Amino acid sequence: MKAIAWHGKHDVRVDTVDDPGIVNPRDCIIKVTSTAICGSDLHLYDGYIPTMQSGDILGHEFMGEVVEVGAKSTLKKGQRVVVPFTISCGSCYHCTKQQFSACDNGLPADNQDIAQELYGQPMAGLFGYSHMTGGYAGGQAEYVRVPFSDVGPIVIPDGVEDEKVLFLSDILPTGWMAAENADIEPGDTVAVWGCGPVGLFAIQSAFLLGAERVIAIDHFPNRLKLAAKFGAETINFEESAVYEALMVMTGGIGPDAVIDSVGLEAHGFFVDNVLDQIKVSTFTGTDRAHANRQAIIACRKGGRVSMPAVYGGFVDKWPLGAFMEKGLTLKTGQTHVQRYLKPLLTAILEEKIDTTFLISHRLPLEQGPEGYRMFHDEQNEVTKIVLKPGM
Known part of the structure; x- marks a missing residue:
């Protein structure tokens, strides 16, 4: 065959x-x-x-x-x-x-x-x-x-x-489980990093599970357009600073839940991402986790982090202090x-x-x-x- x-x-x-x-x-x-x-x-x-x-x-x-x-x-x-x-x-x-x-x-x-x-x-x-x-x-x-x-x-x-x-x-059950793991409550604002297939299904699922607002983050215009068709508000990270934009859009509180649909090959010219790329290129690191770090920093205090994205090894520069001090919860897994x-x-x-x-x-x-x-x-x-x- x-x-x-x-x-x-x-x-x-x-x-x-x-x-x-x-x-x-x-x-x-x-x-x-x-x-x-x-x-x-x-x-x-x-x-x-x-x-x-x-x-x-x-x-x-x-x-x-x-x-x-x-x-x-x-x-x-x-x-x-x-x-x-x-x-x-x-x-x-x-x-x-x-x-x-x-x-x-x-x-x-x-x-x-x-x-x-x-x-x-x-x-x-x-x-x-x-x-x-x-x-x-x-x-x-x-x-x-x-x-x-x-x-x-x-x-x-x-x-x-x-x-x-x-x-x-x-990818459909993965997007659904991502939204389910975000423990969405009526009236919630959910931010989704990555508008690839899983991210787009997570956006659809978040609305079906009761989210009032979904904010989609990516840099590919066509994928952001697809997200907008389902009612998502969008942020192009090449045109806007994501954290600052989210704070404006949520009145300074931050999203109630965040979903990392990007994973170990995050894009973007950011300091932490460049350092990750150097480590990957020199075999001293495995994953580029910029989107996950950014999601944790942007999530509101007491919020929820859902991570359907694939990670394969060890990650440094992970904001464990912010994760603990803000009282966040994380759900992930295949x-x-x-x-x-x-x-x-x-x-x-x-x-x-x-x-x-x-x-x-x-x-x-x-x-x-x-x-x-x-x-x-x-x-x-x-x-x-x-x-x-x-x-």
Whole structure:
């Protein structure tokens, strides 16, 4: 089969690889009909995530048709399913608490030591996202093996096109959980750093959860326009000083809740960001956390910080004093996708949530490497690329 494979920094290729097969009785095999390039895939593309190996198949946002099932799978051949990016067993301590991204059994035993050493404990497995998260082949391919298929995938009703539901795999529940983690109360003002796919879904979700005002912060004009379509007020950080603008907009109080949808590759010519870039370039640091620092400083006293954004290692210059003195709370983590699939699918079918607005480009799978380049280099014009095997 054809698949998009990682071969190094800024080097992804279309490889011919072996078709996947059933390994465990709870497995199924999916024939991929739609798959997407995620913003967090760009962290792999830029070489920031450790334990990648040449030839690893990428992709964690995908859906398709069930073509083969293991003896203990609850799926049937021919069903259309969306697959969560988190690989979770459904029965461990954390899964029973619906903390699916903290699953104890999502990683193969051989991979658990890597995460144990880096983070203190292993997390759930992830499709196509390094050997630290299991070394699983991803979904930017013609076919993919899905472990724990009796727990993860959600069956899609006939007649619902892929593009309406594809983002249930990751970015829609991630944006929703980001807003949920902000503990939004009626009348709240919520500030969202980053108007990429997760940020835009977080904006939509914040309004649905009762926010009175949402303020979107970015520097790409097209993404700010998309945020404004949902009713968000906007700040272009290349044109305005963000902290000062937020203080004016909130009467000097600050936002009630802040959402960091930027993560470890923050943009902007700021002193702390330049220092972070130097450390990354000289292998003395890992993450550029400017947006997170700025969000903490801007948040009102007693406010809430939600962090759906991906961070990979250690961060210095983090304003711990401000965090403590202001009495802030922080909620973060990989998304517990399985928890949100049914209610969000219902919201899509009832047309309470729009997902298709995000798609700017549709490409055949064979043009995946060009799609990565475009998403990396043309972020004002490219908001989301969907790849179609067999297109």
